[in-house]
Amino acid sequence: MFRLCARWPIIAFLAAFGAGSAQAFDLQGHRGARGLAPENTLAAFARALEIGVTTLETDLAVTRDGVIVLSHDPVLNPDIVRGPDGTWLAAPGPAINSLTLAELERFDVGRIRPGSKYAQQFPLQQPVDGARIPTLAQLFELAKASGRAPRFNIETKLSPDQPGAAPEPEAFSRVVVDAVRSAGLAGRTTIQSFDWRTLIAARKLAPEIATVCLTAPSTLRDRGEGSTRRPSAWLAGLDPADHGASAARLAKAAGCSVWSPHFGDLAAAQIAEAHALGLTVVPWTVNTPDDMARIIDLKVDGLITDYPDQARTVLAQKGIAFP
Numbered sequence: 001m002f003r004l005c006a007r008w009p010i011i012a013f014l015a016a017f018g019a020g021s022a023q024a025f026d027l028q029g030h031r032g033a034r035g036l037a038p039e040n041t042l043a044a045f046a047r048a049l050e051i052g053v054t055t056l057e058t059d060l061a062v063t064r065d066g067v068i069v070l071s072h073d074p075v076l077n078p079d080i081v082r083g084p085d086g087t088w089l090a091a092p093g094p095a096i097n098s099l100t101l102a103e104l105e106r107f108d109v110g111r112i113r114p115g116s117k118y119a120q121q122f123p124l125q126q127p128v129d130g131a132r133i134p135t136l137a138q139l140f141e142l143a144k145a146s147g148r149a150p151r152f153n154i155e156t157k158l159s160p161d162q163p164g165a166a167p168e169p170e171a172f173s174r175v176v177v178d179a180v181r182s183a184g185l186a187g188r189t190t191i192q193s194f195d196w197r198t199l200i201a202a203r204k205l206a207p208e209i210a211t212v213c214l215t216a217p218s219t220l221r222d223r224g225e226g227s228t229r230r231p232s233a234w235l236a237g238l239d240p241a242d243h244g245a246s247a248a249r250l251a252k253a254a255g256c257s258v259w260s261p262h263f264g265d266l267a268a269a270q271i272a273e274a275h276a277l278g279l280t281v282v283p284w285t286v287n288t289p290d291d292m293a294r295i296i297d298l299k300v301d302g303l304i305t306d307y308p309d310q311a312r313t314v315l316a317q318k319g320i321a322f323p
Helices: 042-051 117-121 136-146 169-182 196-205 247-253 268-276 289-297 308-317
Strands: 026-030 055-062 068-070 151-156 189-193 210-215 258-261 302-305
Touching (some): 026 308, 042 308, 068 136, 068 169, 169 189, 169 196, 247 258
Parallel strands (some): 026 302, 189 210
């Protein structure tokens, strides 16, 4: 399995997980608080702020007119999007990068399509009809108006396998870095991605902004055919064979400060390895109290969840100090 890299330049997590010791823990609300409110909407982020997360986690796309918006999918998702006439989309699309912001704002993302498999996953989610896909600037303003000072973990959504679905990595990184710097939030923001090309580009542009190496088995796997071995294109030219097939070492080599693997891929030895490399470990997406408790006991530095309210309960039960 694989781990992540380095140390946070601004926010040093205290990983003293001994019994009864004070612990700093990074609780991240996934897409705001997707289990409770429509994903990546201002309502979801407001709910996460009410619960008291330390970090708002979200996904980025860029419109045709160059505005950063918050969407997990590069195309409009028919499970969560209704058209201007109020009817559900019949198929995925159009692509966000083919629409201007004004065109995108015509679509409603305030509930999940009833009866869909997606709806079955989140029975506690409360609809907010009329919600629109927000901009990154609106998220920053929402947080500011709340009187809180959360961190932001923002993900560049692109794929080396679908080059036309998002801006080129360098261009994507530049527009994100410019937005974070303009908001004066470089010290409270991390940029994360499964596609590490944007992370390496962002580090060159803005070394003061920490990066997060997301991993999944599919993004770490070699892409070779037959006897020809070809390292995964998601790793921005890094070869697992050069780093002991260790995700943590790869993330370190990529210049990341945080390693964010799927929680099901983690073992205590991998976390210890990452910590020895100076990396912070924040797995995704942990949604049941049992899994939360198990992952916390492995001494991770935080977790990403659709249910930050449940995570707060588990943290309290374990006596973990929380801001």
